[in-house]
Amino acid sequence: MAELYVLKRLVDGYAQRVTPLEVRFMLRLAWWRDFPWLTAFFRLLSRLGDGPLWGAIGVTLLLFGAGPERRAVLAGALAALTSVLLFSVLKGLIRRPRPFDRWSSLSGLVPTPDRFSFPSGHTMTAFAMYASLGGILPMWGWVLLPTAWLIGLSRVYLGVHYPTDVLVGALLGTLVGKGAVWAVTEIGTTVLQ
Numbered sequence: 001m002a003e004l005y006v007l008k009r010l011v012d013g014y015a016q017r018v019t020p021l022e023v024r025f026m027l028r029l030a031w032w033r034d035f036p037w038l039t040a041f042f043r044l045l046s047r048l049g050d051g052p053l054w055g056a057i058g059v060t061l062l063l064f065g066a067g068p069e070r071r072a073v074l075a076g077a078l079a080a081l082t083s084v085l086l087f088s089v090l091k092g093l094i095r096r097p098r099p100f101d102r103w104s105s106l107s108g109l110v111p112t113p114d115r116f117s118f119p120s121g122h123t124m125t126a127f128a129m130y131a132s133l134g135g136i137l138p139m140w141g142w143v144l145l146p147t148a149w150l151i152g153l154s155r156v157y158l159g160v161h162y163p164t165d166v167l168v169g170a171l172l173g174t175l176v177g178k179g180a181v182w183a184v185t186e187i188g189t190t191v192l193q
Helices: 002-016 020-034 036-048 052-064 067-094 121-136 138-157 163-192
Strands: none
Touching: 020 036, 020 138, 020 163, 036 052, 036 138, 052 067, 052 121, 067 121, 067 163, 121 138, 121 163, 138 163
């Protein structure tokens, strides 16, 4: 029981902590909000990270691909589903308030799907897609890695996540994506034989 109490205190402490480095980064990024074209670009990226981008890639690969592309879509679907389940559970456990809820001077520029910020679900899913699709189709990795980073950056720019939300989301998403590739290539091949 003592271990659970200590773990809860650590989680609660993290949920309320924002490092000075994060504050400086967010304040510098907020300065760029004066450029409407940049705000429009990041809003578009964030919206694409809601799912339309991943759906379009999946449909394209299914329509024009063969065996490897179909395995990549299966790995991507598994990674996306796992990512959503994992970040939903973590957000409910950690309950870190969103930046615009803590700073009256910072507004959120897009609606949020839930109340909590840690980890960034958009970033986690983007990196899960990068790692799963890119793990089976390496040429997709060259396009999806910068896209995933830009989606993560958009979430901080738009005031709905802290930088550590994005960094942890990127790490967890990459692990989920690699796990999905392993599941599809190792377990899927064994089951199909």
